[in-house]
Amino acid sequence: xxxxxxxxxxxxxxxxxxxxxxxxxxxxxxxxxxxxxxxxxxxxxxxxxxxxxxxxxxxxxxxxxxxxxxxxxxxxxxxxxxxxxxxxxxxxxxxxxxxxxxxxxxxxxxxxxxxxxxxxxxxxxxxxxxxxxxxxxxxxxxxxxxxxxxxxxxxxxxxxxxxxxxxxxxxxxxxxxxxxxxxxxxxxxxxxxxxxxxxxxxxxxxx
Amino acid sequence: xxxxxxxxxxxxxxxxxxxxxxxxxxxxxxxxxxxxxxxxxxxxxxxxxxxxxxxxxxxxxxxxxxxxxxxxxxxxxxxxxxxxxxxxxxxxxxxxxxxxxxxxxxxxxxxxxxxxxxxxxxxxxxxxxxxxxxxxxxxxxxxxxxxxxxxxxxxxxxxxxxxxxxxxxxxxxxxxxxxxxxxxxxxxxxxxxxxxxxxxxxxxxxx
DNA sequence: ACTAGATAAGTAATCATTTACTTTCGTGCT
DNA sequence: AGCACGAAAGTAAATGATTACTTATCTAGT
Numbered sequence: 427x428x429x430x431x432x433x434x435x436x437x438x439x440x441x442x443x444x445x446x447x448x449x450x451x452x453x454x455x456x457x458x459x460x461x462x463x464x465x466x467x468x469x470x471x472x473x474x475x476x477x478x479x480x481x482x483x484x485x486x487x488x489x490x491x492x493x494x495x496x497x498x499x500x501x502x503x504x505x506x507x508x509x510x511x512x513x514x515x516x517x518x519x520x521x522x523x524x525x526x527x528x529x530x531x532x533x534x535x536x537x538x539x540x541x542x543x544x545x546x547x548x549x550x551x552x553x554x555x556x557x558x559x560x561x562x563x564x565x566x567x568x569x570x571x572x573x574x575x576x577x578x579x580x581x582x583x584x585x586x587x588x589x590x591x592x593x594x595x596x597x598x599x600x601x602x603x604x605x606x607x608x609x610x611x612x613x614x615x616x617x618x619x620x621x622x623x624x625x626x627x628x629x630x631x632x633x
Numbered sequence: 634x635x636x637x638x639x640x641x642x643x644x645x646x647x648x649x650x651x652x653x654x655x656x657x658x659x660x661x662x663x664x665x666x667x668x669x670x671x672x673x674x675x676x677x678x679x680x681x682x683x684x685x686x687x688x689x690x691x692x693x694x695x696x697x698x699x700x701x702x703x704x705x706x707x708x709x710x711x712x713x714x715x716x717x718x719x720x721x722x723x724x725x726x727x728x729x730x731x732x733x734x735x736x737x738x739x740x741x742x743x744x745x746x747x748x749x750x751x752x753x754x755x756x757x758x759x760x761x762x763x764x765x766x767x768x769x770x771x772x773x774x775x776x777x778x779x780x781x782x783x784x785x786x787x788x789x790x791x792x793x794x795x796x797x798x799x800x801x802x803x804x805x806x807x808x809x810x811x812x813x814x815x816x817x818x819x820x821x822x823x824x825x826x827x828x829x830x831x832x833x834x835x836x837x838x839x840x
Numbered sequence: 841a842c843t844a845g846a847t848a849a850g851t852a853a854t855c856a857t858t859t860a861c862t863t864t865c866g867t868g869c870t
Numbered sequence: 871a872g873c874a875c876g877a878a879a880g881t882a883a884a885t886g887a888t889t890a891c892t893t894a895t896c897t898a899g900t
Binding site: 453454455457458537540541543544545546550551554555558559579581582585586588589591592593594595596597599600603604606607615616619620622623624625626627628 | 660661662664665744747748750751752753757758761762765766786788789792793795796798799800801802803804806807810811813814822823826827829830831832833834835
């Protein structure tokens, strides 16, 4: 259990390659990144990439799969937030905060995600399913149960979930992809406003 | 006045190159498109690209500038929609419909837009300013005037505009970039639901 | 001494771009 | 009207640089 899976000897070079390649693929995409760039940044010989990975594609796939695996804790936190007995405002704020935080402590993620979709990589389907679809499914199931309790108005739960995801994600995506976009001064204010608009939009009015 | 601006002789090849390059850049990005691919699709000699454009970069820039110019009518329609005396519901529905329609009759646009941002092209700044920023500015000015009239609640107009843009755009972006995303069956229903949620979210409640 | 880690020095293919050349065609002169 | 001329349209073939990837060799730990 204490020995690594892939090699007996501790090399470290594999991790250096993955780290370098991840930031380069995130910055310039698959086509925009060369194996030479990866080797230079990782400070290893270019041929060493092919000792650890079958090809540039294989390295890219390993990185995306790793990112998909790393999504699990975030989605688990989002799921738990939706299961508490807290008020919808608290739940939605917590979900929005988690989304902001996850983008902030891994800015590469969204760029890798959108690059993989645009460049049409075969793993982008899994990437999409594990991120957007799972998020929407969880949120729409939360919305549906609150709707059945009469807390929310009767609206299409999937469209409603997409609306909330859109408000928060589009904001984060624009900030990640277009550095010229006006940075927000007050993160909490943005979260409060977004949750406020959405919640007032779906809350059932008392007669 | 009857003579074309760029060349006396009718060539047609320039337009064929632009058309081919536009769909290729939209499909595979700048780095993912080769001059050979462009020449093959346009059915012209590869060297002819360099008779009409200074470089691959120059061709790409010409295409983005053209797309930016073509944005004007859309933004003008959006501006006019916001100036009518119609109800906010009608105005917001019209804006959402225009956004859906513009993406539907030019699916290349959003892909070019996001690719330019991700690949960090120098013109993406202008692209972003002409599209997202202008849209948000117009919408937030509409929201501000309705807020002053007491129709909308007192919320940050720019954040509110971004929320609406996010709901509609994120939906369109996901559908454009991830073909595996579930296509919507009823466009009008989606628009109505989005506008409904947003409008109820920002409308001032009567006491 | 064996084996995995690492590398220098390649490989053929492909990249954007250029060169040197031919063809096409509008325009001004006779 | 005819014709020479120059410029633009178009092309085949080559340019050097860069691409992903390989091979042959060396090094270090057990």
